[in-house]
Amino acid sequence: MNTDSYNDGAVVHTPVFIDGHSVEIPILKILKQDGTLYEGAELPEIDQKLATKVYKTLVFHRVMDERMVASQRQGRLSFYMAALGEEAASVGGAAGLKDQDMIMTQYREQGALMFRGFSLEDFMNQMFSNAKDLGKGRQMPIHYGSKELNYMTVSSPLGTQIPQATGYAYGQKLQGLDAVTICYFGEGAASEGDFHAGLNMAAVQEAPVIFFCRNNGYAISTPSDEQFKGNGIASRGVGYGIKSLRIDGNDILAVIKATQIARAYALKENAPVLIEAMSYRLGAHSTSDDPSGYRTREEEERWQANDPILRMKNWMLAQKWWDEAQDSALYTRYREEVLAAVKVSEKIEKPHLDTLITDVYDVTPVHLQAQMDELKEHINKYPDAYPFTAGKF
Amino acid sequence: MNTDSYNDGAVVHTPVFIDGHSVEIPILKILKQDGTLYEGAELPEIDQKLATKVYKTLVFHRVMDERMVASQRQGRLSFYMAALGEEAASVGGAAGLKDQDMIMTQYREQGALMFRGFSLEDFMNQMFSNAKDLGKGRQMPIHYGSKELNYMTVSSPLGTQIPQATGYAYGQKLQGLDAVTICYFGEGAASEGDFHAGLNMAAVQEAPVIFFCRNNGYAISTPSDEQFKGNGIASRGVGYGIKSLRIDGNDILAVIKATQIARAYALKENAPVLIEAMSYRLGAHSTSDDPSGYRTREEEERWQANDPILRMKNWMLAQKWWDEAQDSALYTRYREEVLAAVKVSEKIEKPHLDTLITDVYDVTPVHLQAQMDELKEHINKYPDAYPFTAGKF
Amino acid sequence: MAQMNLLHAINNALDIAMTENERTVCFGEDVGYFGGVFRATSGLQEKFGKVRCFNTPLVEQGIIGFANGLASQGSVAVAEIQFADYIFPAFDQIVNEAAKFRYRSGNEFNVGKLTIRAPYGGGIAGGLYHSQSPEAYFAHTPGLKVVIPRNPYQAKGLLLASIRDDNPVIFFEPKRLYRASVGEVPEEDYQLPLGKAEILQAGNDITLLAWGAQMEIIEKAAEMAATDGISCEVIDLRTILPWDIETVTQSVMKTGRLIVSQEAPLTAGFASEIAATIQQECFLHLESPIGRVCGLDTPYPLALEKEYVADHLKVYEAIKHSINY
């Protein structure tokens, strides 16, 4: 009984407020921007093979974002969300985990899916909502998901994945699996009630879940100092009795390190861990957004100097695991591949009309089938009005 | 910009978790159970007049609870919720405020309303849902409210009053009033998403609101260690950047002191304060509950020793502001008054049939009036079936 | 067969579900050691351990969020919301998440293994917040199933079917009947079909349709009408979503008249959906307007509950009105 024990703690006889200053939150940094390590820094478990995979994923991420933003500008794609400047959070998180771990994301973490090996075609087919999209063309671009790769399909309502991750991890524990769940979210989404629910329940229900907050300074136009007044998101972990860690989110080695130790801890202790990765959303919120309406170029430039991909490259070069020629070849290759893939995917036809009503339930109920039958009759009557489906069922 | 400044804090190069142990939360105690003060204790602003009013309110509270639980057992009342053993939290909170301050409660804080001067008749009329109930007989017993006394009508859904209190306080600030809002809730309700919303918004929107958590160890049958794993509720204030204070909730002087300084701070700084009062729900959750199904007699007995009313009485006696003769006379008088009031109120007739549809909107809409007309016709047809209203409209 | 009240029947169904599948988990506020404030989960923690039957913190959005995640993982999640009146904080997790989980992912993921139990309805002097019948709020949500039993036998069979059904199901339990409704219930496993209405009494003159605790009311009204020589066909809808249009249509084709009664307020309640559909399906067969006997369009009251509710007398009047139209 908690309230019984309150007599055990410190007692005062004049009021003493506690506040944000009562807790000091250090930030973990391993890699400097120039590619050298901080003195005394402890590396994550990483060898050349893993490092190369991570680095290539980062570059692929950067290239795909760049190409897709351009495609959207050209009117080929309806919508896109880049992760410019904060790619290390998602790629490094996946790199610190095992393949059997579940990844639940907000939306700006496609890097984790890239690391898991989702194919370029799969990405494209989702974005072009075509017949080959695993999601059957039902959600807006960037709402990826893959059962095979243990990557939960993205859902637009913010924060909902947080208590879900707790439940998912609880199920993994129940089954005795060697697996945890990682749950990504932005510092904005952390304001949702679901955040509170998910973290508190994880602590109480002892779920092996890693909460990974990308604190990138903005929620669309809202700067984080209009989002909360506490010391970031990590300080909240204290209130839930959750082990918490703040890291430099642009430091790929810190991200991998943090995720690795969080995984080990969560699994061993059946307990959640909270990681707050400090970063900055260098690009627009999405292709529908223009940040010049709410922040300065100077601020953006300050953060350009912290590029996580360049930082890792500098390290790779220093390690002699990588060279400039390989680097430019990689960028060139990825650019060509992405461009080629766009051209293929944008031409693939739309999903079959029947997919409009499948998966609402496990089995299509009578009333819905009747609605489809009526729809088909209608389309047959006005084929010109429904050019993508007329004559195709 | 928050994320810019993260480079200013402490930096580490090997991971260091922060956790509940990172913040030490002392508890404020002023009055010992024997009625003497702790050495060095700072008294709240209190004179004999205020002290006497507070003490009388406490006794009235104890007596009314006792009588109403008995009335419920006798089948005269449908439902009741006592605050046995934690009366100091509500009475002391009201005593630390000014009359113009808004009080928003959960349900176990009738003490604050008693302090404000809600009449015994008003209490009774609410509980008996009769025609004189200010709430027009629409809510279950104990859902009091009074515009005149700045006491917001109680609402059963838990936690909803928390962001509402933030909004209310914001309005007070906007109008430039010398007034704050106090918001009571249990440690169970603090798990709701609305808690997170209300506290974070209060910090960000700079609202002069006092969040007053009654941590009484239980939410119905759920002990607080199955409610959260953090260090109580006060530790959460840290995460929101809210000044927080833990107090002995059975120490009336600590409650008044904390509320007084919280009010001054909130008003001066336009900022919220969080108070966590440690106490124990000595009685059943409500008259529908039987705690013997989930906790031990021994545990209850340990807490009986901390009776807040006895503690204040001891102080009053020591101050020579009160004597035993006065005390037993007061109990006797209140018992008689309550019993008499029950007898009057239970006989007052039910609210008029028209109150079934008034106050749904400011003005009754056509469709609702039509439903009422139809209902009246129906009742006229079957007067025996609706004995409380037939023939009375 | 044993005599069980509605609570026992539910407890028994949960016991069977937890016994047959060790991945079945029951949780909610006060659900663990204490067995729930109504005692529906009584004894389950003792029998299956704290990991499979437990208290959650007091946060409905968290309970259902957690349940969604757990179900998507492949566990069988049976979540309790303490009162249906308190389901609204979880509305987003139900309507935006659970209902759309399978569709939005192209069936990569689903929460078919989710069942949400919640006591609903009035008649217990509960006032605004312990009396609501919120089924219509969920009925506008493709992807959900909504089930409401009328008695212990139905409760056990429908709950087992709900838990095993591969779609998220909201199972509303008529709390007024928890102890009041007692009947023969087989101790062994059985299921009753979802999506199928049941004709309790065949009749020729008019169809009466309801669900849950309201069944008692329309049965009583049917008895009264019988003394006037009116033959009522009495139907229990049982599943609100997707509902059994076929059975109701067939009945109204025969009787030519329909009264739907629900506890919830009239406007935009589920009775309205039924009326809208049946006027379309049976247009040429209807001999009088479809009547809806419902709560008034107000919050659920306390002192005037008796006047407010759709009782048997109001249903009886509606029957006569329809017949004499």
Next chain:
Amino acid sequence: MAQMNLLHAINNALDIAMTENERTVCFGEDVGYFGGVFRATSGLQEKFGKVRCFNTPLVEQGIIGFANGLASQGSVAVAEIQFADYIFPAFDQIVNEAAKFRYRSGNEFNVGKLTIRAPYGGGIAGGLYHSQSPEAYFAHTPGLKVVIPRNPYQAKGLLLASIRDDNPVIFFEPKRLYRASVGEVPEEDYQLPLGKAEILQAGNDITLLAWGAQMEIIEKAAEMAATDGISCEVIDLRTILPWDIETVTQSVMKTGRLIVSQEAPLTAGFASEIAATIQQECFLHLESPIGRVCGLDTPYPLALEKEYVADHLKVYEAIKHSINY
């Protein structure tokens, strides 16, 4: 009179409301400095200061909880929910709190000064979570008003009326029309009545009823029908709750036929309430079943949006079906 698009009209209404009463406050996600993601509150922070027009943290239940408190205090709270799809986390604060505030307190307190604005509806390739039309979820809730304008002129007049109305109002803005719909709007203050439908076109053969962005669709269908010699009476409901039964009844008494069209899925949508009520009110005057032309009973799709929506061709077919019944 000025030419304004729907966004300008709303911005203009907010400007008037904030100018006339210094206790009027506008807030929501990104509403402050940036002026909202659709820019509906553009310029307001600059003009009225950060205390009266501000960003909130990203928490819809908090926004409405805060708004309830603020309104109960006597301030005029105009809260924005960024998309109607994200209103569900606030469902409890709306349905259990705002709607019942006055009733439960016996009118000691009320949140009449609350207005919730939210862009709603499809047609913008928004998929499941940027397309929903959730009006029916709120229509089952006594105590709320629900208002939906069809064009800039209506938007300004109805929004001003909503803000000034002494009841909590949910004001859904058809985001597809934000920039697409342009029209003459007086710069000065005016109000349009809540609870009153508007007959846009008188006709004799059939009544077409819709609201919001769906008005364009039924008007187009009416034009098509006109070339077949079918005379349609076209009505904009404007207020969903409480709705104008009288105007619709009068019209259907005259035409004998009714088609209701809504963007939302068919089952338990608000069209069902209308059909249920009108079959009752106009039973002896109806010459064919009341038709509902709605979205399919699925989540809102993306790739197949064109096929999914209740477009003018589907309405036109329904008209013919009704006439030829």
